[in-house]
Amino acid sequence: MTTATDVRDKELETVNGFEAETYYANLKYVPDFAWLRAMKNSAWNQYQSIPYPTRKTESFRFASFKRATDSGFCMNHKPQPQAIAERPQLINDVAGSLVLINDQVISCSISGELVTKGVLFMPLTMALEKHESLVRKYLEQSHRNLGADKFYALHQALSFNGVFLYVPNGVVIEKPFITYHWVQGEQASIFPKTIVVAGASSQVSYVDYFATVDSQQRAFVSSSALVYSEKNASVSRKYIQNLNNLSTIFHTENTVAERDSSPTTVGIHLGGHYARHENALQINGENVSARLYGLTVAAGKQEFDQRTLQIHAAPHSYSDLLYKNALLEKARTIFSGMIMVNEAAQQTDAYQSNRNLQLSPDSEANSLPGLEILANDVKCSHGATTGRLDESELFYMRARGIKPLEAKRLLIFGFFEQILEKIEDEDLSESLRNLVHQRFDSITH
Amino acid sequence: MSLEIKDLNVRIGENPILKNFSLTLPKGEVHAIMGPNGTGKSTLAKALAGHEDYKITSGEATLDGETIIGKEPDEISRAGLFLAFQYPSEIPGVTIANFIRAALQARMEKGSDFNAPAYYKELYSAMDKLGIDRKFTARSVNEGFSGGEKKRCEILQMMMLKPQYCILDETDSGLDIDALRIVSEGVNSMRGPDVGFLVITHYQRLLNYIQPDVVHVMWDGRIVRSGGKELALELEEKGYEWVKEAYANA
Structure with a gap:
């Protein structure tokens, strides 16, 4: 078609x-x-x-x-x-x-x-x-x-x-x-x-x-x-x-x-x-605490192309990046991330993580995590994972009587929650939770 | 009214684990299954709960006369069988309150209303009994829990779901004495004519707190001896070597 x-x-x-x-x-x-x-x-x-x-x-x-x-x-x-x-x-x-x-x-x-x-x-x-x-x-x-x-x-x-x-x-x-x-x-x-x-x-x-x-x-x-x-x-x-x-x-x-x-x-x-x-x-500057979070629900033939850069130009600062993507149908995502730590930025603490939940075998998650570190005393890590729903978690939920579709839905919403819970304003987080859940339900129903 | 298991054969992959396993657990009774590691105790629990990796090749298992063979794990649970896991899964992002609520709602008729205030009242009361901080309702299921917290969370679910038959798979392993006592009190508070318990354990210690009506000794995929609670003491005293020797050549 x-x-x-x-x-x-x-x-x-x-x-x-x-x-x-x-x-x-x-x-x-x-x-x-x-x-x-x-x-x-x-x-x-x-x-x-x-x-x-x-x-x-x-x-x-x-x-x-x-x-x-x-x-x-x-x-x-x-x-x-x-x-x-x-x-x-x-x-x-x-x-x-x-x-x-x-x-x-x-x-x-x-x-x-x-x-x-x-x-x-x-x-x-x-x-x-x-x-x-x-x-x-x-x-x-x-x-x-x-x-x-x-x-x-x-x-x-x-x-x-x-x-x-x-x-x-x-x-x-x-x-x-x-x-x-x-x-x-x-x-x-x-x-x-x-x-x-x-x-x-x-x-x-x-x-x-x-x-x-x-x-x-x-x-x-x-x-x-x-x-x-x-x-x-x-x-x-x-x-x-x-x-x-x-x-x-x-x-x-x-x-x-x-x-x-x-x-x-x-x-x-x-x-x-x-x-x-x-x-x-x-x-x-020093003593910065910065956080970058992303949540994507990708479906149909959508393509999400996400590029990130964390530049540490000063010492003693912290940055944490977490991008989570749920992929359905034939969707594609691209995550390309870079942490750059300048020579002066000693004692930097910088993290970058991309987590992809592949809910359809036809979807495609691309990940290009990167680090460029010029200082010698830093804590930095980057990582990307792409996985499916965990079978043992699904079994555990079903062993409590939860029906398969609902168990999957709960697990997927749980995956989103790690980002949604970062939103401190309760009205806003509830509203965004509904928005994301509605979007997900509209794809799967 | 009973959980009736007859000549059950279960394989994992090509390996036969349960071999003509038979057991009758009448409602209202507590049975303990003891045995050394690797005799199939956990396989029995997982197979009855409907795990797809545990292939039931023959035999029968019924809850009050209704078969559970070939049923899906969630159907078996809703039919009234509860498995307290030896190693409960962590479910990131799903709170205990939402998880138990989903399990209860799965048992409700479509379109009927969920009584949230009554639910929380009951949940808090059960948590208090088990010494679980009420703040745990907002925590993700088992995520970052200690071994003891995980086991208490299993008993909490059991108390909330009110099953007719409960299998406790090595619930005592990894528990300190206080946790063991609290978990046992939770189980004991549920004892009564409408519930049957199958307590799988490696150690006799748990049975000091949960007094069994019958003790079964398992070896090589089946029950080799059954008796009263004194059998557990005998095992404790003589060790499992005695079972091995007695039955390896039988």
């Missing part, structure tokens, strides 16, 4: 990516700052000059490079907010919430108390207008991509909105902030940019949630996030990708950790025909 996706793959080969026309038309949404225009022009030139990945592109090793394309998408469908009016919120009790459709602002709210403390939470366009120099500082920081440079250049060129969250020094916020990134319209694309700055000794939790309004309209998302964790800050960041299975996704995440800070990122990856996620952590 030929699915709609197969046909689309073939069509795509003959179509080009974004045209200059789109780029220039889109500039009207970008605030008129010379430095910003220059940045975008340079990004657009880069986008045009960098070739699409081919079979030989090392940074796309194991990926179906033909899926790594932006062909056939367009921008700026007019948002129809009534279509999402009835959609349930992921969490209700929040510090602030922003809703975007096709990168255009539908609503934005922040608790008044936080405003008086100097917390900024607003769409990026508004932040640029009101706080140009502050935002510029972070926009001009070099952003590390892990090989999807063409698509990152495209993101830089076409991005005109996103979210800016700034938490001043010492401000502690318990409730999470959330941004809903909706994509609406056939072949619509978005290019949102997230900037989270957690000031010294501050505490903040932030969620990006990506979803398509229509399950049958394929979307293109090229997004980035910069999470800046100042001295002694505690940042909890979640990336929830729940787009439909026809969509193409590129995301580049950079976490920068200054001394004594503890950033945690949790990624939940559910949607996409091709979903590439790049996650780079840069540890700049």
Whole structure:
């Protein structure tokens, strides 16, 4: 049987990516700052000059490079907010919430108390207008991509909105902030940019949630996030990708950790025909405790292409990465991870682990764990495992009367739990647990 | 009403382990099976529980007249047979509370409501009896548990599922005296006219705490001698060499 996706793959080969026309038309949404225009022009030139990945592109090793394309998408469908009016919120009790459709602002709210403390939470366009120099500082920081440079250049060129969250020094916020990134319209694309700055000794939790309004309209998302964790800050960041299975996704995440800070990122990856996620952590100071977690439910003909980098540039810091993938049907996953420990980063404690649960013999899990250690006094480990459900665990559960399908389901949910339990906010963890379970049940029923 | 095992033959791979094994465990009684390592005690437990690696080649096993041969492990469990494992599996990410709840729900009719408050009340009461910290409800089943904690968790499940026949496979191994006493109290609290226990053990010590009605001695895949609880003492005194010598050439 030929699915709609197969046909689309073939069509795509003959179509080009974004045209200059789109780029220039889109500039009207970008605030008129010379430095910003220059940045975008340079990004657009880069986008045009960098070739699409081919079979030989090392940074796309194991990926179906033909899926790594932006062909056939367009921008700026007019948002129809009534279509999402009835959609349930992921969490209700929040510090602030922003809703975007096709990168255009539908609503934005922040608790008044936080405003008086100097917390900024607003769409990026508004932040640029009101706080140009502050935002510029972070926009001009070099952003590390892990090989999807063409698509990152495209993101830089076409991005005109996103979210800016700034938490001043010492401000502690318990409730999470959330941004809903909706994509609406056939072949619509978005290019949102997230900037989270957690000031010294501050505490903040932030969620990006990506979803398509229509399950049958394929979307293109090229997004980035910069999470800046100042001295002694505690940042909890979640990336929830729940787009439909026809969509193409590129995301580049950079976490920068200054001394004594503890950033945690949790990624939940559910949607996409091709979903590439790049996650780079840069540890700049001592005594950092950083955690990177990922959970993927891959089914059908989905492909999840995940690349990670943990850079230890300072001594006495800790980083731990755990990416777990459950693979069903004919899904593919790629995990490529690297720990880099600089010469100066003595007494580093760095871990990297990729666990794949292969629930179908037709699925394919690729793993490329890596280490590059230049310091001589470190504790580092990396590892990847790919396995099936454990027969003795299944027997044990069945020996308690639990029926085979339910026993498997419980074991698989148990596999997810090691990531879900890392989410400290109870409402959010329950909501994400439901999201992941529903996604799994929708595949298997 | 009994667990009736008749001329049971079980193989693992090509190796015959149980050889015409027969035993009748009437409801309300506690029987102990003793014997040296490698005589098939654990094979008996696993085979009755329906483990697919233990091939039943002939014979019969019935629970109150209903056969369990050829049934799936979960069907056998729901039919009323409980196996307390010698080496319980660790189930990462599944909490004890959710695990036992799933086992109870598997026994409920479709569409009927689960009474969560009553469940927790009963669960906590059983945990208190077994000296298990209530915080364990939120811990993954057996993950990171000590040997004693694992065995207590087995008895907790047994108390919650209320089976009609229980097989305890070397539940005493790896237990210190306190844990042994607590586990035994749990078993003793369940004793009554509606439950039958088959206690598999290598050592006589457990039988000081759980007084058996009948003691069976197992050797080379079958029961070679049965008697009262004094048989356990005799074994303790003479050792298993005595059994080996008496029956190796028989």
